[in-house]
Amino acid sequence: MIPPRLQRRSAASRSAALLDLVAVLALGVPALQPEPALAVPRLDSGLATPQERMRGLLNSIEIRLQRHLPQMEDLEARERQRPLRRSDRVGKASYGAVLDGASRLQGQARLHFVNSVWNNLRYVADKELYGMEDYWATPAETARQGAGDCEDLAIAKYYTLRDLGHATGSLRLMLVALRRSGEPHMLVCVRGKDGVHCLDNRRRRLLSDREASLAYRPIVSASERLAVLHLSPKPTGRLATNARARAPLAAQRAQAGLVQQSANAPRF
Secondary structure, three states, X not given: OOOHHXXXXXXXXXXXXXXXHHHHHHOOOOOOOOOOOOOOOOOXXXXXXXXXXXXXXXHEEEEEEOOOOHHHHHHHXXXXXXXXXXXXXXXXXXXXXXXXHHHOOOHHHHHHHHHHHHXXXXXXXXXXXXXXXXXXXXXXXXXXXXXXXXXXXXXXXXXXXXXXXXXXXXXXXXXXXXXXXXXXXXXXXXXXXXXXXXXXXXXXXXXXHHHHHHHEEEEEEEOOOOEEEEEOOOOOOHHXXXXXXXXXXXXXXXXXXXXXXXXXXXXX
16 A cells, blocks of 8 residues: 555646646647736747757756747847837836946846846736737837836846846746745746856745755746747656657657637636
8 A cells, every 4th residue: 555645745746747648739838827927928830959958947857848938039039129128117217227227237246136126016917908808018018107017027027137137048937836836926037157047036046956956847938039849858657758758750740730719718
């Protein structure tokens, strides 16, 4: 007879493996509880070659995708049309003052400053601000509203760090789920000389990569240069093995074009 403690662990492992399988076969995010603040980004291309899989952020296995998230492409286009200007207000200060203040800091002090500036804005859902269940606002839109939900604030931090000269390759918007509740969320992960740090509107302080991995399950991450699917680092039985084995087949099926969103698609 299997002890209850091991039974619970086995059940948790099967659950994690099932989420991995769903992620691979659907080329999207595992089905979580519906949340109006974030919509699942349907990945519009297949998985990368096995050689491009690597141990990545938040203690996950990263699988680089061959095309970008549609939401990221749309966001980039709108941000180029109307970027955040130095004269725009971010809370009580101008964006220029924010950049000047941050530029005088280095390392974690700069990240903490940027995190605090945007965390001071009000948290308001997209439905109330924009009349839509899900909308990735540009930093200019978030600053004008003086509010945003978790992905709006994360996006604003991402572009602020980019404006401060952080290399695009060191920045990642990270869609995650809380490990305790499955609630969806978004972080900004920054890779620097002293490791990876995550900016989170739920916390005043920065999270290390390890701390973030204990609190959140990574699902999909993106920048304007790439999109990455995140899987659990350890195989959890036959189900997880099958998920990884069937990933190339799912990728081939997706190569023909965009994966269309459907009315019953899982949502963040």
